[in-house]
Amino acid sequence: MRTETDWEAVHQRQTDRAQEVLGWCWRLLALDxxxxxxxxxxxxxxxxxxxxxxxxxxxxxxxxxxxxxxxxLRCQHPTPSIVTMLGDIRYLPLRFDGxxxxxxxxxxHHIDRPVDxxxxxxxxxxxxxxxxxxxxRPSAAGDVGPPLDRRISSAAIRRWLRRAGFTVEHxxxxxxxxxxxxxxRCSS
Numbered sequence: 001m002r003t004e005t006d007w008e009a010v011h012q013r014q015t016d017r018a019q020e021v022l023g024w025c026w027r028l029l030a031l032d033x034x035x036x037x038x039x040x041x042x043x044x045x046x047x048x049x050x051x052x053x054x055x056x057x058x059x060x061x062x063x064x065x066x067x068x069x070x071x072x073l074r075c076q077h078p079t080p081s082i083v084t085m086l087g088d089i090r091y092l093p094l095r096f097d098g099x100x101x102x103x104x105x106x107x108x109h110h111i112d113r114p115v116d117x118x119x120x121x122x123x124x125x126x127x128x129x130x131x132x133x134x135x136x137r138p139s140a141a142g143d144v145g146p147p148l149d150r151r152i153s154s155a156a157i158r159r160w161l162r163r164a165g166f167t168v169e170h171x172x173x174x175x176x177x178x179x180x181x182x183x184x185r186c187s188s
Contacts, residue, residue, distance in 0.1 A: 007044040007072035014046035020174050021105060022050050025132045028170060028182045029101040034058045038100050040089045041107030045073030052081035063087050090116040092124040099128035108135055109150045115160045122164030122185065129185040133157055140177035154179050
């Protein structure tokens, strides 16, 4: 049975954890004004809004499977620089002509088969596309974030990325039990 999500509370959690992660995303993706960025599993959208503000007149394509999250995002961050799209990242209908920087932040632990999401992203993104994945480390104490049994090891994420056609370029543990991984889609 599905319960209503408190998008205000989720947005606050995104805001609380965002600064340490989004700074790394910005640097690792080498984003600039006018860029287009894909935010997969965007939820209520604090990361999308943070990035959109910095890349205007570019755009963030914010994808989530929950229409309530996208409604919250549009109400809280009304800007033409964020384009919302209802969709499940395990079945991405998107295709791009050139490389597109992509965020997948704190999403995989919500998915029953996260490997399917990474494989779908590998199919959707063209060669050269950088992807940032941020998750909580299962080896940490479990004081913040999801329960330890929902966390995914960075070794598993790296293995799935390689299998989906990505090269892992960078991995860095962050404070508060987090890890960030930068991968790039290889040539087909």
